[in-house]
Amino acid sequence: xxxxxSLVAALLKSDSPVPRALVRGWVRTRRxxxxxxxxxxxxxxxxxxxxxxxxxxxxxxxxxxxxxxxAALEAEGELAPSQGKGQRWELVASRVKVLGPAGPGYPLQxxxxxxxxxxxxxxxxARTNKFGxxxxxxxxCSGAVHAFFRERGFFHVHTPIITGNDCEGAxxxxxxxxxxxxxxxxxxxxxxxxxxxxxxAAGGGGFFGRPASLTVSGQLEAELLALALGRVYTFxxxxxxxxxxxxxxxxxxxxxxxEAAFFDLEDDMDLAEGLVRHVVGAAxxxxxxxxxxxxxxxxPGLVRRLEGLLGGGWPRISYREAVDILLxxxxxxxxxxxxxxxxxxxHERFLCETHFRGPVFVSRYPxxxxxxxxxxxxxxTVGAMDLLVPRVGELVGGSQREERLPLLLARxxxxxxxxxxxxxxxxxxxxxxxxxSGFGLGFERLLMLVTGVxxxxxxxxxxxxxxxxxx
Ligand code: 4AD
Ligand code: MG
Numbered sequence: 001x002x003x004x005x006s007l008v009a010a011l012l013k014s015d016s017p018v019p020r021a022l023v024r025g026w027v028r029t030r031r032x033x034x035x036x037x038x039x040x041x042x043x044x045x046x047x048x049x050x051x052x053x054x055x056x057x058x059x060x061x062x063x064x065x066x067x068x069x070x071a072a073l074e075a076e077g078e079l080a081p082s083q084g085k086g087q088r089w090e091l092v093a094s095r096v097k098v099l100g101p102a103g104p105g106y107p108l109q110x111x112x113x114x115x116x117x118x119x120x121x122x123x124x125x126a127r128t129n130k131f132g133x134x135x136x137x138x139x140x141c142s143g144a145v146h147a148f149f150r151e152r153g154f155f156h157v158h159t160p161i162i163t164g165n166d167c168e169g170a171x172x173x174x175x176x177x178x179x180x181x182x183x184x185x186x187x188x189x190x191x192x193x194x195x196x197x198x199x200x201a202a203g204g205g206g207f208f209g210r211p212a213s214l215t216v217s218g219q220l221e222a223e224l225l226a227l228a229l230g231r232v233y234t235f236x237x238x239x240x241x242x243x244x245x246x247x248x249x250x251x252x253x254x255x256x257x258x259e260a261a262f263f264d265l266e267d268d269m270d271l272a273e274g275l276v277r278h279v280v281g282a283a284x285x286x287x288x289x290x291x292x293x294x295x296x297x298x299x300p301g302l303v304r305r306l307e308g309l310l311g312g313g314w315p316r317i318s319y320r321e322a323v324d325i326l327l328x329x330x331x332x333x334x335x336x337x338x339x340x341x342x343x344x345x346x347h348e349r350f351l352c353e354t355h356f357r358g359p360v361f362v363s364r365y366p367x368x369x370x371x372x373x374x375x376x377x378x379x380x381t382v383g384a385m386d387l388l389v390p391r392v393g394e395l396v397g398g399s400q401r402e403e404r405l406p407l408l409l410a411r412x413x414x415x416x417x418x419x420x421x422x423x424x425x426x427x428x429x430x431x432x433x434x435x436x437s438g439f440g441l442g443f444e445r446l447l448m449l450v451t452g453v454x455x456x457x458x459x460x461x462x463x464x465x466x467x468x469x470x471x
Pocket of ligand 2: 394396397
């Protein structure tokens with residue numbers, strides 16, 4: 001009988017030898033010596049690989065030529081203290097079996113490949129040390145997000161992915177229609193009578209009887225749920241057709257959006273700060289091995305920088321103070337800072353990277369540059385806040401919401417937004433509309449902060465950016 005399979009992560013941490021162990025994974029390298037081969041086996045469970053000693057002549061070893069880099073391999077044997085340097089344990093195999101050979105041309109060889117090369121190999125790159133570590137940390141951080149909210153009485157809610165509203169009002173929508181996209185039509189099928197073709201398919205009526213799009217934010221629906229359940233959060237995909245080909249924008253990303261009744265703007269910033277600190281702390285505690293890779297090869301000093309983030313306080317300044325700082329800096333900006341205009345990326349980076357050298361909240365922006373739902377203040381500002389962090393820029397954007405119906409209606413009119421289309425949102429202000437606040441945190445940007453990875457394309461398994469839909 002076969003022993004039950006073990007994960008490499010568990011075997012490497014074993015505190016005693018294991019007379020019979022079974023592992024399965026992918027061959028990273030094979031090196032032949034007299035009478036046996038060394039094989040590095042990685043199963044994705046951790047950064048480390050398990051060294052196998054595969055003696056000639058054991059069952060399965062006759063297929064040794066198939067034990068090549070990339071092949072899927074099963075090995076059974078004794079976990080014994082290693083003679084070699086750099087590892088405590090190795091597995092002396094008594095039987096091996098190639099479960100899936102890797103034919104010639106396997107593109108991942110034992111050398112460092114560039115990020116650009118690996119983006120072209122997104123279907124395989126999770127098998128490298130670096131991308132394995134990214135995606136394990138992604139999972140760890142996702143779990144930490146849920147734990148943070150659960151501990152604070154927030155309910156996880158699911159808001160629609162297909163919507164009829166444009167929460168941010170920026171028009172960066174992907175429209176949704178029924179039927180196959182034109183390029184995927186089978187040859188010869190008549191165009192007429194197909195769902196999604198002809199009249200009413202795109203934009204106009206179609207499946208839902210009105211235009212539909214992929215959500216840019218679950219906020220408006222989350223607000224309705226917060227005004228019933230008290231504290232809620234979403235953690236799901238958001239889609240934006242903004243054509244900004246930057247290292248910080250993706251067309252599809254995951255957003256965490258808490259919304260809490262009776263929270264004001266200060267509570268909102270406390271919550272955002274608490275969340276980021278919690279996730280960074282969890283990564284340092286539970287992801288130390290994977291983080292060490294980024295500390296060595298991606299951003300030297302990363303771990304110390306993350307620890308520093310947790311140590312210091314995070315200043316909170318107003319938009320006006322931010323512009324004052326920018327103007328006084330004498331900094332040479334491509335776009336000179338002007339009161340009343342939105343902060344540019346270069347301004348945000350100056351504030352957190354040069355001036356404060358750490359995370360900083362900027363709040364109370366001019367109403368004129370913000371969406372309709374933010375709470376209006378005296379003097380033409382709204383109760384908005386952004387959290388800016390070094391190297392990532394804007395990590396969080398949020399606000400206290402306008403709960404006063406007349407003010408909300410006046411603002412919508414000003415922006416030319418049709419109140420009829422948002423009757424359900426306005427109802428929440430008609431009946432028991434309470435003060436409430438929330439924010440959106442781009443999960444990938446949080447991962448960029450945690451790992452030091454400078455491009456959003458490298459923290460998403462299969463990124464969607466303009467012109468990129470291969471995998
Ligand atoms: O600042 P944004 O646009 O805010 C909202 O959508 C609000 N409705 C959120 C809320 O209050 N519930 O987006 C929130 C965050 C940004 O701070 C950024 O981290 C991230 O989402 N984000 C993106 N991340 C990757 N790619 C993009 N194209 C992103 N656009 C926004
Ligand atoms: Mg924003």
